[in-house]
Amino acid sequence: MTNLKGKHIILGISGGIAAYKSVVLLRLLVKAGAEVQVVITPHGKEFITPVTLSSLSGKPVISEFFTANTGEWHSHVDLGLWADAMVIAPATASTLAKMATGVADNMLITTYLSAKAPVFVAPAMDLDMMAHPTTSRNLATLKADGVHVIEPEVGELASHLVGRGRMEEPEKIAQALDAFFAAEQTLKGKKVLLTAGPTYERLDPVRFIGNFSSGKMGYALAEEAGRRGADVTLVAGPTALADPIGVKTIHVESARQMLEACLKDFSRTDIAIMAAAVADYAPKQCLDHKIKREHDGIENIELVKNPDIAASLGQLKTAGQMLVGFALETDNAEANAREKLLRKNLDMIVLNTLADAGAGFGTDTNKVTVISQDEKIAFGLKDKHAVAADILDCICKNL
Ligand code: PMT
Numbered sequence: 001m002t003n004l005k006g007k008h009i010i011l012g013i014s015g016g017i018a019a020y021k022s023v024v025l026l027r028l029l030v031k032a033g034a035e036v037q038v039v040i041t042p043h044g045k046e047f048i049t050p051v052t053l054s055s056l057s058g059k060p061v062i063s064e065f066f067t068a069n070t071g072e073w074h075s076h077v078d079l080g081l082w083a084d085a086m087v088i089a090p091a092t093a094s095t096l097a098k099m100a101t102g103v104a105d106n107m108l109i110t111t112y113l114s115a116k117a118p119v120f121v122a123p124a125m126d127l128d129m130m131a132h133p134t135t136s137r138n139l140a141t142l143k144a145d146g147v148h149v150i151e152p153e154v155g156e157l158a159s160h161l162v163g164r165g166r167m168e169e170p171e172k173i174a175q176a177l178d179a180f181f182a183a184e185q186t187l188k189g190k191k192v193l194l195t196a197g198p199t200y201e202r203l204d205p206v207r208f209i210g211n212f213s214s215g216k217m218g219y220a221l222a223e224e225a226g227r228r229g230a231d232v233t234l235v236a237g238p239t240a241l242a243d244p245i246g247v248k249t250i251h252v253e254s255a256r257q258m259l260e261a262c263l264k265d266f267s268r269t270d271i272a273i274m275a276a277a278v279a280d281y282a283p284k285q286c287l288d289h290k291i292k293r294e295h296d297g298i299e300n301i302e303l304v305k306n307p308d309i310a311a312s313l314g315q316l317k318t319a320g321q322m323l324v325g326f327a328l329e330t331d332n333a334e335a336n337a338r339e340k341l342l343r344k345n346l347d348m349i350v351l352n353t354l355a356d357a358g359a360g361f362g363t364d365t366n367k368v369t370v371i372s373q374d375e376k377i378a379f380g381l382k383d384k385h386a387v388a389a390d391i392l393d394c395i396c397k398n399l
Pocket of ligand 1: 195196214215216217218255274275277279280306307308309310324325326328329340352360362363
């Protein structure tokens with residue numbers, strides 16, 4: 001682990017039995033050359049003493065907003081600016097909930113809310129709490145906010161029950177941080193143009209033709225490219241997602257608007273990645289009033305072909321520019337993807353198929369195969385943030 005040397009890391013500890021493993025994590029981070037500031041919740045101190053933690057980190061442990069006897073105020077804002085990364089291990093159900101909703105009633109949460117650096121959480125709790133829809137909802141919110149979730153393992157828990165909820169081992173958490181810094185800045189100086197989400201093609205003021213894309217895949221790519229130092233422009237169709245931090249996001253609705261936005265940026269772009277699910281057809285006419293049930297002829301909506309954004313950029317592409325497309329298939333997946341690679345003049349195509357459970361639209365996970373003229377790499381089912389990292393690794397390798 002050579003990439004942690006000199007990094008400033010906030011180690012957040014909340015009140016769970018897995019806090020004993022945080023001591024090992026702290027030791028590993030310090031041994032790898034990181035400067036670590038421990039922030040522990042009041043309940044965390046019930047499980048592990050600040051003396052142990054400050055002895056290992058070489059810094060006083062922060063828990064309260066003020067030091068009681070001196071009145072010294074601990075600035076969560078300064079801490080948030082100081083850190084290169086924040087890792088909360090263990091992250092209890094309560095801490096995850098407070099993070100997801102912004103309940104800033106302790107120093108750990110105020111520090112999280114002030115953190116400018118990437119944040120990692122390693123959840124740890126009993127299996128029923130882990131499986132509860134509230135926990136899933138909070139984790140989904142945090143993922144959408146860009147928090148990296150180091151998934152818990154299945155194993156024996158403090159309750160002696162066996163199930164999912166065991167905090168990942170300290171070695172693995174340290175490795176995840178090391179890998180994060182290893183991938184850093186590989187796109188520094190590069191301009192990346194991304195499309196994400198669906199397009200909506202209006203029929204009338206209340207109806208449209210669209211698809212099930214949530215934008216998660218494209219947004220994960222935008223976040224990951226930004227994290228690697230790229231100057232990212234994200235052209236997004238309608239989604240419920242928050243704009244990624246540090247990414248210029250242009251919101252569009254239709255395929256034509258998406259094309260227009262892409263054309264404005266493409267000549268300055270080094271890498272264009274087309275993750276949007278663009279509607280291939282639009283109604284020939286968009287009425288200015290709501291179509292009534294009784295309206296004659298509505299059974300047959302006349303459609304016109306939308307522009308193919310990826311193919312249009314493929315025609316404009318010059319030497320030194322890289323164009324990456326996606327292929328969403330249901331059958332003849334690889335053959336169709338290869339045909340699109342050639343027809344759209346792409347350098348690489350990312351194939352995902354709805355035949356794979358957990359892949360494609362709406363899910364937090366995806367399973368992709370990255371195909372270029374002379375290479376094909378198949379990846380397993382992963383969280384879309386990890387998939388984004390795999391795709392960008394392939395792109396960086398071919399730059
Ligand atoms: O958004 P999520 O819910 O996370 O789901 C992710 C995803 C399934 C939408 C994503 O992974 C994906 O596969 N995106 C491409 C979907 C698609 O439209 O595939 P396609 O095979 O129809 O299109 C091939 C390529 O041409 C794509 O890069 C597409 O962006 C592009 N295209 C298609 C039609 C069109 N008119 N213009 C285009 O640019």
